[in-house]
Amino acid sequence: xxxxxxxxxxxxxxxxRTFAPECVSVFGGFVLCSGILKPLIxxxxxxxxxxxxxxxxxxxxIQTSILNPYEKKALIWMAERLPxxxxxxxxxxxxxxxxxxxxxxxxxxxxxxxxxWLASLGYVLHWVGDSLDGTIARVRNQSRPLYGxxxxxxxxxxAEFFIFGGLGFSAYMHFWMGLLLFCVYLGMEVYVxxxxxLKNEFKLTYxxxxxxxxxxxxxxxxTIWFFVEPLHTVSVPVTVGPLSGTLLSMDFAGFVVLAxxxxxxxxxxxxxxxxxxxxxxxxxKK
Numbered sequence: 001x002x003x004x005x006x007x008x009x010x011x012x013x014x015x016x017r018t019f020a021p022e023c024v025s026v027f028g029g030f031v032l033c034s035g036i037l038k039p040l041i042x043x044x045x046x047x048x049x050x051x052x053x054x055x056x057x058x059x060x061x062i063q064t065s066i067l068n069p070y071e072k073k074a075l076i077w078m079a080e081r082l083p084x085x086x087x088x089x090x091x092x093x094x095x096x097x098x099x100x101x102x103x104x105x106x107x108x109x110x111x112x113x114x115x116x117w118l119a120s121l122g123y124v125l126h127w128v129g130d131s132l133d134g135t136i137a138r139v140r141n142q143s144r145p146l147y148g149x150x151x152x153x154x155x156x157x158x159a160e161f162f163i164f165g166g167l168g169f170s171a172y173m174h175f176w177m178g179l180l181l182f183c184v185y186l187g188m189e190v191y192v193x194x195x196x197x198l199k200n201e202f203k204l205t206y207x208x209x210x211x212x213x214x215x216x217x218x219x220x221x222x223t224i225w226f227f228v229e230p231l232h233t234v235s236v237p238v239t240v241g242p243l244s245g246t247l248l249s250m251d252f253a254g255f256v257v258l259a260x261x262x263x264x265x266x267x268x269x270x271x272x273x274x275x276x277x278x279x280x281x282x283x284x285k286k
Contacts, residue, residue, distance in 0.1 A: 062203045065210035075131055079139040088137040088148070092155050095129030098122045099159035103166030110171045113232055116222040119166070123215040126159065131212070153193070160185055171232070172225060173250035181254055184261045191265060195272065206264050221253060 065071075105119030133152065137143045160182060168178020196202040204210050225231050234249035 060201050062201055063205055063210065064208060065205040065213055066208045067212050067216070068205070068210070071131070071212055075135040076139060078128075078132060079136040082132075082136060086136070088133040088142070089151070091129045091133035091136065092151055093129075095126050095133065096155050096159055096162075098126035098129055099162040101125065103162040106166035106170035110169075113171075113226050116226045120219045120222045123219050127212060127215050130156070130159075153189070157186065157189065160189075167250070167254075170250070172234075172248050173254060174245075174248055177251045177254040180258060181261075184258060184265070188261060188265055191268065198276070199272070206268065221250075225249065 063072075099122070102119045102122030105115045105117070105122055108115035108118070130152075134143075134148060137148060164178045164182035164185070166178075167173050167181070168175040192203055205213075231249040234247075236247045238245060238247050
């Protein structure tokens with residue numbers, strides 16, 4: 001156990017020395033958002049003007065992903081057969097454990113690409129815990145909408161931190177790319193929460209793509225990276241103005257995901273902005 005801890009610590013230290021400014025920026029940005037923006041947003045959303053629109057616990061779940069019809073049947077089938085001692089809280093914590101497993105798998109790729117299989121296993125286990133915790137509560141008529149909403153989405157944020165952090169410290173992606181992905185994904189999370197608060201719509205998917213499809217995509221990418229050996233040593237020099245550096249193989253995939261997330265965010269922002277402008281028009285004073 002001590003050897004494993006020492007190995008992970010040495011990987012973290014080697015990579016974090018190179019990206020110390022980014023680490024400081026992440027911590028500073030996290031503190032700023034938590035300490036300033038979050039209370040400000042909560043104050044706005046809890047104001048009298050928007051109070052009547054706030055009903056997160058009863059928000060309509062919008063799930064239109066490709067795998068949703070099959071996933072829903074599988075989750076209900078599993079929930080009905082789980083032992084009674086397995087609770088939704090246990091599954092929520094299990095999903096966090098799975099996220100840590102993903103992070104460790106990516107960290108250890110600095111020693112052997114075979115650890116990508118551990119990360120892929122982590123994605124499967126994370127799906128089980130994250131998707132089944134709410135399902136088992138609904139199947140057993142033990143739903144606690146407020147508590148469930150609070151615990152589940154806080155755990156999601158912590159899990160995302162471990163997953164993207166692990167990617168950033170892997171052998172195939174730079175830390176700054178993992179940081180960018182984490183920030184943009186977190187931005188999407190905030191957007192979903194705002195819409196759940198104001199529109200009573202809890203959007204789990206955008207188009208035909210959701211968390212389950214994202215996990216499947218990551219497992220496919222891990223498999224490709226394991227079998228295609230030339231990807232292990234990709235390091236492309238890049239110069240943009242005064243800045244220069246290299247791009248690793250997963251950095252390119254990261255740019256594609258970033259482009260999709262940013263496009264989805266701004267297209268949804270414009271669409272919902274028009275909706276809110278229509279139902280909440282500017283009243284001209286006489």
